Amino acid sequence: MNLVHIIQSYLKGALQQVFDIEVESATIKLEQTLQDYKGDYTFVVFPYVKQTRKSPEQTAAALGDFLQSQNKIAEYNVVKGFLNLVLNDALLFEFFIAAGKDENHFRTNTGGAKKVVVEYSSPNTNKPLHLGHIRNNLLGFAVAEILKSGGYDVKKANLINDRGIHICKSMLAWQQSGLQETPQSSGLKGDHLVGKYYVAFDKTYKAEIEALVNDGLTEDEAKKKAQSMIEAQQMLLRWENGDPETIALWKLMNGWVYDGFDVTYKRLGVDFDTYYYESNTYLLGKAIVQEGLDKKVFYKKEDGSVWIDLTDEGLDHKLLLRADGTSVYITQDIGTAQLKYDDFHYDMSLYVVGNEQDYHFKVLQGILKKMEKPYANGIHHVSYGMVDLPSGKMKSREGTVVDADDLMEEMHDEARRIILERGKTEGMTAEQIDALCEDVGMAALKYYLLRVDPQKRLLFNPAESIDFEGNTGPYIQYTNARINSVIDKAGDNLVNTGYSTLLEPERELLLALHNYKITLDKAATTYNPSEIANYVYDVARIYNRFYYECPIAKEDVALETRTFRVALSKFTGQTISECLRLLGIKAPKKM
DSSP: OOHHHHHHHHHHHHHHHHHOOOOOGGGOOEEEOOTTSSOSEEEEOGGGHHHHTSOHHHHHHHHHHHHHHTTSOSEEEEETTEEEEEOOHHHHHHHHHHHHHOTTTTOOOTTTTOEEEEEOOOOBTTSOOBHHHHHHHHHHHHHHHHHHHTTOEEEEEEEEBOOSHHHHHHHHHHHHHOTTOOHHHHOOOHHHHHHHHHHHHHHHHHHHHHHHHHTTOOHHHHHHHOHHHHHHHHHHHHHHTTOHHHHHHHHHHHHHHHHHHHHHHHHHTOOOSEEEEHHHHHHHHHHHHHHHHHTTSSEEOTTSOEEEEOGGGTOOEEEEEOTTSOBOHHHHHHHHHHHHHHHHOOSEEEEEEEGGGHHHHHHHHHHHHHTTOTTGGGEEEEEEOOEEETTEEOOGGGTOOOBHHHHHHHHHHHHHHHHHHHTOOTTOOHHHHHHHHHHHHHHHHHHHHHSSOTTSOEEOOHHHHTOSSSSSHHHHHHHHHHHHHHHHHHOSOOOOOOOOOOOHHHHHHHHHHHTHHHHHHHHHHHTOTHHHHHHHHHHHHHHHHHHHHSOSSOTTSOHHHHHHHHHHHHHHHHHHHHHHHHTTOOOOSOO
16 A cells, blocks of 8 residues: 555545646655654645646645545645645554555565576675675675565676786796795685785785886886786696696685685675676676677777777777787676576676776767677666775775774674663573674674765774664664564563554654565665665664653553554554565664
């Protein structure tokens, strides 16, 4: 039951009856009334005043009088050309009863079963995941879950960047100075061990550059002639030529990294339906590049490198294959796009990647359009801003990266400190306390990163994120736990008995609960989990006002009232739990 659709139908009838204006209900625009004015929904009459031949105020008043005379609304007020409508309590209660009986209340069919591939995470196998990766994974997971609930057929994909010069850097450093160190011998997670050698390569490389510059070379010349970089490039060529020793080392070190990633993904609570590997997809990409050459979509320079001219798309000339025949990032993305389409025949392919790659994905779509690929128009970049800490931007090559595993452990420890200080763990076992600390710590981290519009750059403040008051994950979890306590104390006798005289906090809560599907569809069509995050905070905030102003269990509360308020609490808890699920956040029943 959609209250907006109902009010639209009322206004359609009013326009026809009062002014003989025929309109389609769906074209009537409604907005939620601003907080400074009394009302639930606002209708803007300006588009209709030419036909009514009355002033905006007269038009709005005439429509309001008609709706009130027909008992369609409780009351109205006019502010210039804005008609603010107050809904009948009976209509709100009718929504509440209908929603409680609807098994699919928390789902919509907006997606119409369109096939969508959501590609996210896409790590490099030369270092562990960091804070930026956490935002990527959380966004990708939440977007996928939101789309599923919005009626889309969704596949979660992870493209592993498992080859390239950056991978060879870690391999070379380990080969030259690793002394056969392994995760077992070092006690390090595999991804951390490999990342250690990536940092070691960079230190050596910088020292070589500095020495060459001191010998009189320019910095650009020094970067090309540094011995470490020359050897890494030679290793990449050996890899692409299938050298057995190089391939064996590559498989060994990547295996360590995958084991480490699996641990991080499990703790982060994200999953994937399928994995792609650049080491496989780049070959398909090279084949498509050859196809483009044959069709004269691409061109070859004298040095043998392959390019495409996208200047007519407002872009530039883009390199597709280097002069030595090795591929670049765009090569494997071309191959992966084709492979994903072959596997799923998707309508849309979403790439959750940082906004520094905005140009890259415009180029990718431009190339696929030039190649007349049927899936080119379905390409969409879900762009997001970088994550900073109060100390500044992360720089992984300098070894100052904010490690994802360390950050999750710090959030767990901070949650433990606060929970034990609050002293509300009586009757809980050590295992239950530990699980609660993990749930709260992860909720603080996830919610803080997801509540901000993805396109905005984000300053992550760990201390602020774990507060039990305000716009935080733990606050929302605590509200849900409060609701569970209310239900446990009241029992499960939640039969509605026709209660329909609503107090203001009850009306506000019902209207907020009604907006769930509207919010879900908006989040799905904009690929923006912050819509859900901020919505569920509002629901929690409004519920707490209801909880304090509308007594539930006091002896002087009538049975009819108590029954309704318990049922309303239960429905609120279901809504909060579903929103948290979409965001990948657990909802403990006790806190």
